[in-house]
Amino acid sequence: MTSSLALASTTFIYALASVFYIGSFAFKKQVLAKIGFIVLVIGFLDNTVGIILRWIESYQIGYGHAPFANMYESLVFFSWTVAILYIFVELKYKESIIGVFVAPLVFLAIAYASFDPNISNKISPLVPALKSNWLIAHVITCFLGYAGFAVSFGFSIMYFIKPKKSESTSIFAKLPSFDLIDELIYQMVVFGFLFLTIGIITGSVWANSAWGKYWTWDPKETWSLITWFVYAIFMHLRMMRGWHGKNLAWVSIIGFMAVLFTYFGVNNLLSGLHSYG
Amino acid sequence: MKKNQTIPDLIWQFFCSVKLTIYTLLLLATTSIVGTIILQNGDPRQYVQEYGEGFYNLIKIFNIDDMYHAWWFLALIVILCINIVVCSIERLSTTWKVIFPKKIKFNPDRFRKLKNRQLFPMENDVHSLSTTCEKFLSKCVGKVIKEQTASGVVLYAEKGRWTRIGVYIVHSSILLLLVGALIGSLFGFKANMNIDEGVTSNTAFNTKLKLPIHLGFSIRCDDFEVKFYDTGAPEDFRSTLTIIENGKESFTKDIRVNHPLRYKGINVFQSSYGQARSSQPDSITLGILQKNTGLETTHSLKIGQQVQLPDDNGVFRLDKFETHFNFKKNDLGQAFVGTLTNKEGDSLIIGLPLRFPTFDKMRKGAFAFSVAALNQKYYTGLQVTKDPGIWFVYTGFILMIIGCWITFFMSHQSYLIEIIKKQDSESDIYISGTTNRNTQSLKLKVNSMANKLKGK
Ligand code: HEM
Numbered sequence: 001m002t003s004s005l006a007l008a009s010t011t012f013i014y015a016l017a018s019v020f021y022i023g024s025f026a027f028k029k030q031v032l033a034k035i036g037f038i039v040l041v042i043g044f045l046d047n048t049v050g051i052i053l054r055w056i057e058s059y060q061i062g063y064g065h066a067p068f069a070n071m072y073e074s075l076v077f078f079s080w081t082v083a084i085l086y087i088f089v090e091l092k093y094k095e096s097i098i099g100v101f102v103a104p105l106v107f108l109a110i111a112y113a114s115f116d117p118n119i120s121n122k123i124s125p126l127v128p129a130l131k132s133n134w135l136i137a138h139v140i141t142c143f144l145g146y147a148g149f150a151v152s153f154g155f156s157i158m159y160f161i162k163p164k165k166s167e168s169t170s171i172f173a174k175l176p177s178f179d180l181i182d183e184l185i186y187q188m189v190v191f192g193f194l195f196l197t198i199g200i201i202t203g204s205v206w207a208n209s210a211w212g213k214y215w216t217w218d219p220k221e222t223w224s225l226i227t228w229f230v231y232a233i234f235m236h237l238r239m240m241r242g243w244h245g246k247n248l249a250w251v252s253i254i255g256f257m258a259v260l261f262t263y264f265g266v267n268n269l270l271s272g273l274h275s276y277g
Numbered sequence: 278m279k280k281n282q283t284i285p286d287l288i289w290q291f292f293c294s295v296k297l298t299i300y301t302l303l304l305l306a307t308t309s310i311v312g313t314i315i316l317q318n319g320d321p322r323q324y325v326q327e328y329g330e331g332f333y334n335l336i337k338i339f340n341i342d343d344m345y346h347a348w349w350f351l352a353l354i355v356i357l358c359i360n361i362v363v364c365s366i367e368r369l370s371t372t373w374k375v376i377f378p379k380k381i382k383f384n385p386d387r388f389r390k391l392k393n394r395q396l397f398p399m400e401n402d403v404h405s406l407s408t409t410c411e412k413f414l415s416k417c418v419g420k421v422i423k424e425q426t427a428s429g430v431v432l433y434a435e436k437g438r439w440t441r442i443g444v445y446i447v448h449s450s451i452l453l454l455l456v457g458a459l460i461g462s463l464f465g466f467k468a469n470m471n472i473d474e475g476v477t478s479n480t481a482f483n484t485k486l487k488l489p490i491h492l493g494f495s496i497r498c499d500d501f502e503v504k505f506y507d508t509g510a511p512e513d514f515r516s517t518l519t520i521i522e523n524g525k526e527s528f529t530k531d532i533r534v535n536h537p538l539r540y541k542g543i544n545v546f547q548s549s550y551g552q553a554r555s556s557q558p559d560s561i562t563l564g565i566l567q568k569n570t571g572l573e574t575t576h577s578l579k580i581g582q583q584v585q586l587p588d589d590n591g592v593f594r595l596d597k598f599e600t601h602f603n604f605k606k607n608d609l610g611q612a613f614v615g616t617l618t619n620k621e622g623d624s625l626i627i628g629l630p631l632r633f634p635t636f637d638k639m640r641k642g643a644f645a646f647s648v649a650a651l652n653q654k655y656y657t658g659l660q661v662t663k664d665p666g667i668w669f670v671y672t673g674f675i676l677m678i679i680g681c682w683i684t685f686f687m688s689h690q691s692y693l694i695e696i697i698k699k700q701d702s703e704s705d706i707y708i709s710g711t712t713n714r715n716t717q718s719l720k721l722k723v724n725s726m727a728n729k730l731k732g733k
Contacts, residue, residue: 063506131534131535132535183717190685193681193685194678194681194682194685197677197678197681198678201674201677201678204670204674205671205674208667209535209537210534210535210546211546211548211660212467212537212544212546212660212661212662212664213467213662213664214667214670215458217312217317217345219313222309222312222313222345223313225309226306226309226310229302229303229305229306229309230306232302233299233302233303233306236295236298236299236302237299240295240298241295241296241299266313
């Protein structure tokens with residue numbers, strides 16, 4: 001088996017998991033969500049195998065680096081982190097229906113990596129500046145952070161489509177209580193914030209060891225700081241100003257927009273030191 | 278304006294509010310976007326060309342061409358700092374008493390009103406239940422305070438009181454980071470230094486202002502090497518540097534990207550390279566063609582070195598480099614000049630003009646020499662930095678992570694178990710808890726404690 005085979009199959013398994021989750025939601029069948037979860041876990045395992053194989057293959061080619069070195073690899077890893085985080089949440093909170101809002105995100109990220117013709121899945125050599133253990137720490141923590149924000153974004157959407165009246169017969173009425181959604185959004189933001197903080201810090205330490213400056217206001221750095229500010233605002237609004245519910249869900253959605261811009265927008269629209277997400 | 282409020286009071290109140298924090302953070306976030314869109318530290322002409330004369334004036338007034346160091350951006354950061362300091366002072370006076378109380382007090386009534394309160398009957402008397410519960414509570418939570426009530430007994434225990442300090446750790450870490458940044462920008466520098474191979478220098482040039490900075494020691498570049506992947510992308514840059522202090526060689530070290538040299542608070546990074554401009558080439562790859570067989574061999578040769586010819590046919594020595602090589606009164610331009618000495622000891626001067634690679638083929642003789650490649654000298658581009666604030670910044674980093682961890686995942690929790698006598702060997706047990714954060718997980722904890730107690 002090769003990594004490309006493993007990752008291609010991962011894409012389809014994630015697609016299948018999304019279909020099951022959406023089906024469970026549309027037809028109000030709990031069983032489908034249970035199957036969806038199992039499929040998602042299988043996809044996640046396949047995803048893991050793909051990443052490990054790619055790591056090994058890079059050593060066989062002779063480049064020898066961790067598979068976090070270009071846009072393709074980072075998107076594959078992004079899917080992986082969102083998947084593991086969601087699996088964790090579903091096991092902890094035992095609410096399978098919320099998978100409807102997360103499984104498609106997992107699928108979309110890896111599908112984008114596989115199908116966008118601008119994203120090459122070649123294993124390429126590392127330029128000297130990227131050869132650092134800090135790179136691995138930086139990428140892993142940043143992506144755990146992004147994953148937390150992505151899941152929190154999915155949950156925030158839930159807040160807006162759940163009907164206000166509890167006796168409503170719409171399919172959305174089966175969603176978890178507003179209190180629980182609120183709690184979930186907050187927990188995911190906290191998780192994301194902690195890791196984004198560590199991600200920015202490891203990035204700074206790395207920049208300091210490669211270029212002698214821990215902060216240069218490079219667009220990518222600046223945007224990650226903007227994202228950090230947005231979520232810091234989120235936290236203070238909740239803890240000090242007592243914000244909850246819809247208003248706070250909006251802040252989390254804006255925060256995720258900042259994440260997306262940091263990840264994609266900066267590379268495509270602005271210029272700077274970072275060669276990929 | 279309320280009466281009896283002096284101006285300083287109003288200022289204090291202004292800085293005391295969390296609204297200010299939120300608005301300032303919002304302003305920082307939105308204005309930061311500008312600097313990622315508009316070019317920073319560019320040439321004035323670029324701005325005029327891109328945005329026109331009028332808009333360029335606006336850019337100059339607000340320093341948008343270097344906005345992260347503009348007065349208004351720094352002012353926002355200063356406001357945040359004052360905000361944190363004022364708020365912390367204001368709140369610490371009360372929080373301090375909560376964190377370090379003279380005696381831990383609790384109010385059972387408060388626990389009786391809590392939503393997460395659970396009730397279950399047990400078939401045992403108050404006394405023996407209270408010993409079981411006390412043991413349980415002290416194992417689960419911590420030191421237990423026991424008090425008699427009219428109808429039974431209450432047991433109180435708490436943990437994590439100190440975690441209330443977490444927020445202050447986070448906020449002081451931010452101050453520490455900014456202090457470190459300030460120290461760095463006042464007493465540090467960032468400079469560039471290009472050194473040709475074999476050359477020694479003690480002066481770097483400030484990246485922005487191009488002013489010379491004397492390092493207090495000299496750096497000699499002994500060697501520079503760049504390696505490429507098959508794809509042509511660079512794989513590694515390496516410079517061998519020798520530090521020279523007071524005329525004496527101190528030590529030699531190889532530096533690579535990500536592996537800088539640090540000496541006396543100054544960091545030397547590999548940042549670029551190029552072909553040495555002014556220097557004359559001093560080594561070549563020499564091609565030797567054996568005319569009767571047509572075989573060509575190559576040898577790397579420095580000025581002053583010599584090479585044995587095939588089959589013991591004598592030696593060739595590379596003598597010098599000439600910018601104007603004169604051949605029969607013609608100027609052939611740049612050339613290397615060497616001496617061929619045959620077995621018998623006769624020598625012959627041989628010119629190898631760079632512009633005419635096959636020049637020597639016209640000469641009669643068993644061998645023809647040529648310059649197959651010029652081994653150009655490189656210069657190494659070093660980035661030299663000094664940042665005495667770095668340890669403040671790194672301490673800030675560590676404190677921020679620790680502080681965030683404490684704030685997010687730890688809390689000050691207190692639990693109360695109340696045992697009320699119903700009959701001689703029948704009692705009611707109430708259990709409830711309260712916390713300053715993460716109410717949801719505390720609720721789960723109370724539930725699980727209740728279940729465990731029921732099992733006893
Ligand atoms: C970006 C810079 C920040 C500024 C300017 C700032 C400022 C403030 C201020 C003025 C307060 C109210 C006063 C107080 O309770 O001491 C506050 C409260 C708080 N801040 Fe921050 N803060 C910042 C970053 C953070 C971060 C990164 C965290 C994440 C852990 C955080 C967590 C909190 C918490 C939990 C409170 C509530 C304190 C309480 O419950 O008593 N702050 N912040």
